[in-house]
Amino acid sequence: MRLDKFVCKSTELTKSEATSLINKGHVSVNGALILNEKEQVHENNTIILNGSRLKTRDFRYIVMHKPADTICSNVDEYYPSLFQYLDIEKVSELHIAGRLDADTTGLVLITDDGRWSYNITTPLSHCYKTYRVGLSYAIREDVACKFKQGIKLQGEDKLTLPALLEVVSEKEVLLTLSEGKYHQVKRMFSAVGNRVISLHREQIGEITLDIEVGKWRYLTDAEIKSFKKLN
Numbered sequence: 001m002r003l004d005k006f007v008c009k010s011t012e013l014t015k016s017e018a019t020s021l022i023n024k025g026h027v028s029v030n031g032a033l034i035l036n037e038k039e040q041v042h043e044n045n046t047i048i049l050n051g052s053r054l055k056t057r058d059f060r061y062i063v064m065h066k067p068a069d070t071i072c073s074n075v076d077e078y079y080p081s082l083f084q085y086l087d088i089e090k091v092s093e094l095h096i097a098g099r100l101d102a103d104t105t106g107l108v109l110i111t112d113d114g115r116w117s118y119n120i121t122t123p124l125s126h127c128y129k130t131y132r133v134g135l136s137y138a139i140r141e142d143v144a145c146k147f148k149q150g151i152k153l154q155g156e157d158k159l160t161l162p163a164l165l166e167v168v169s170e171k172e173v174l175l176t177l178s179e180g181k182y183h184q185v186k187r188m189f190s191a192v193g194n195r196v197i198s199l200h201r202e203q204i205g206e207i208t209l210d211i212e213v214g215k216w217r218y219l220t221d222a223e224i225k226s227f228k229k230l231n
């Protein structure tokens with residue numbers, strides 16, 4: 001990681017404060033003074049700022065119950081950012097592992113560990129996400145088979161990966177996917193002549209929602225590790 005990022009992650013400093021201290025010669029890496037904030041460093045390096053050794057904070061792993069009319073982005077747009085619910089430090093360092101649309105509710109995983117979130121989002125990991133879907137029209141009998149075989153979405157070359165459809169009632173289903181293309185659930189139902197009117201993510205891997213709307217909690221060690229053993 002870059003030296004300025006390391007300094008930020010291990011102190012309360014902002015990026016510009018960290019850069020300024022590095023450029024002014026306050027930081028050494030393995031005994032050598034480094035003035036370039038872009039220098040690549042490793043967590044095991046001995047990095048000293050004004051005489052104190054820096055250690056990065058542990059990664060953070062969070063589950064949140066996303067309300068409707070919030071967006072999975074670090075900045076507010078038409079709707080407020082989901083991050084407004086996180087009353088913790090350095091929220092800007094966090095990102096969402098598998099975004100949801102503004103009108104979608106449910107389970108969202110948030111972290112600052114890029115490798116961990118890659119494991120959740122890449123189809124190579126076979127990390128399953130389950131959505132409860134409300135539909136405009138009664139579900140046709142052939143749809144489960146079509147989704148299992150994979151369907152062609154508009155603008156895509158490849159078929160969708162096999163997905164599991166369980167019928168809850170005429171107009172409500174559970175859909176389990178191992179990938180997360182843009183608006184995938186809505187586009188899949190549109191491709192079979194239906195329309196999604198409500199969408200709620202209930203589960204990712206082994207994690208299910210056990211918190212109220214707008215609330216969050218840190219994941220347990222076992223929950224964090226459950227994604228590391230995927231592949």
Ligand code: URA
Nearest residue numbers: 100101104183185186
């Ligand atoms: N698929 C969608 O269409 N929207 C979501 O928010 C998530 C999956």
